[in-house]
Amino acid sequence: MLTALIMAGGSGERFWPLSTPTKPKQLLSLFSNKSMIRETVDRILPIIPAEKIFIATNILQVEEIKNELPDISVENIIIEPSFKDTAAAIGYTCLIIEEKFKSFKEKIEVVVLASDHLIKNDENFRQIILKGAKEVRENSTIVTLGIKPDKPETGYGYIEVNNSELLSLNEIYKVKRFREKPNKETAEQYIASGKYLWNSGMFIFTTDTIFKNFEVLMPEHMEVFNDIKKEIIKKKIGLELSCSVKKFFDKFEKISIDFGIMEYSKNIKVIPVSIGWNDIGSFVALTEIFNSDDAGNIIKDTESIIYNANNNIVICKGCVVSLLGVKDLIIVKNGDNILISHKENAQDIKKIVIKYNELKNKN
Structure with a gap:
C-alpha cells in the first residue's frame, strides 16, 4: 500500500x-x-x-x-x-x-x-x-x-x-x-x-x-x-x-x-x-527558473524602469521599481516589509528575520 x-x-x-x-x-x-x-x-x-x-x-x-x-x-x-x-x-x-x-x-x-x-x-x-x-x-x-x-x-x-x-x-x-x-x-x-x-x-x-x-x-x-x-x-x-x-x-x-x-x-x-x-533554497534559485532580460535581471510581479542595471532579482507586487547603476541585488516587497540584499548574502536572510522578530516583540 x-x-x-x-x-x-x-x-x-x-x-x-x-x-x-x-x-x-x-x-x-x-x-x-x-x-x-x-x-x-x-x-x-x-x-x-x-x-x-x-x-x-x-x-x-x-x-x-x-x-x-x-x-x-x-x-x-x-x-x-x-x-x-x-x-x-x-x-x-x-x-x-x-x-x-x-x-x-x-x-x-x-x-x-x-x-x-x-x-x-x-x-x-x-x-x-x-x-x-x-x-x-x-x-x-x-x-x-x-x-x-x-x-x-x-x-x-x-x-x-x-x-x-x-x-x-x-x-x-x-x-x-x-x-x-x-x-x-x-x-x-x-x-x-x-x-x-x-x-x-x-x-x-x-x-x-x-x-x-x-x-x-x-x-x-x-x-x-x-x-x-x-x-x-x-x-x-x-x-x-x-x-x-x-x-x-x-x-x-x-x-x-x-x-x-x-x-x-x-x-x-x-x-x-x-x-x-x-529545492528553491533561496531567491538566487529563481535565476535557474525564470527567464531574465538582456541584462540578466529577473523582474516578477513588478513594473520596472531599468538603466544600467544588471543581474538583479525584483519582486515587488503593486509598485514601480526603478533600478539605476546597480547589480546583483535582491529586492523584494511584501506589504510594509522591503528586503534589499546582495545575492551573495541570500543564504543569510534568516539573520534579518531574527532581527525583525526581535523588533516586533520589542514594539
Whole structure:
C-alpha cells in the first residue's frame, strides 16, 4: 500500500518577506497559479489517492494548509506539537499512518516528500516513485532519490554511490555514504568522479523498515514512539492528538532523519534521477527558473524602469521599481516589509528575520 508524507512544517525564512510564519514558502504561488504544496500534492495524486496523502505541519500553518488542500482529510493533516526536526516528525506520522491502515494487513510504503521543491518532469518522477516503492516492499531497503548533478554545487549534501561503473539514470544502486555540503574544490572532485549525486531529501521505505532502523540506530526515539502510540490508538486527531502527545514529544532529541538514520543505516539504496528538480533554497534559485532580460535581471510581479542595471532579482507586487547603476541585488516587497540584499548574502536572510522578530516583540 503506497502512501505519501509531505513535510510542510518549514518556515522558509530565506524567502522573507514573501514567506511568513503563517504563510511560508510552501504556501506561496511562486511558479504558477498554484501554491508549491498544491503542486506537490497534484504531482502524486495520479499514483496515490488523497486519502493516503498525509501532511506534517505545525499549529501556525495548519489552517492555511486546510484551506489550500480541501481534498486532504483533516485527520491526515498532522500537527507536530513542537519542532524536533525530521526524525521525530517522520516517525510520528508513520505511527499515525500505520494505525490508520492496520486493518489492511499489508506492507505500507511511505514516500517522504518536501512541500516546497520544484519538479518539472512529473511523469518520470511518478514512475521512479513506483519503482522505489517496489524495491522497498520486496527487499526491506530504504530508497532515496539522488539528483544527477550538472554543476559543482556547494549548497547541497551529496550521496556517494558504491559502484565502479558510470551511473545510469533510474537504476537502483547501493549507497556507500552520505556527504555533508562540500567546499567548491571538493564539489568539483565529486562531479569529476561521476560517483556522487545531490541528496534530494526524498525517501521511500516501509513503516516496518523505518521502525526497525529506529530500534537499532535511535532507540531513545523508539522509546518515545512507543509512548506516543498509546495516545494514537485512542483515535484522537488534529490539535487534540497534538496536545496529548506534547509531553512525550518534548523528550525527543532534535535531530534530522539524515543524521539519525540515513548516514548509518546499512540497507540504503539510491536511484539517480534527472527530473527537473530544484529545492528553491533561496531567491538566487529563481535565476535557474525564470527567464531574465538582456541584462540578466529577473523582474516578477513588478513594473520596472531599468538603466544600467544588471543581474538583479525584483519582486515587488503593486509598485514601480526603478533600478539605476546597480547589480546583483535582491529586492523584494511584501506589504510594509522591503528586503534589499546582495545575492551573495541570500543564504543569510534568516539573520534579518531574527532581527525583525526581535523588533516586533520589542514594539
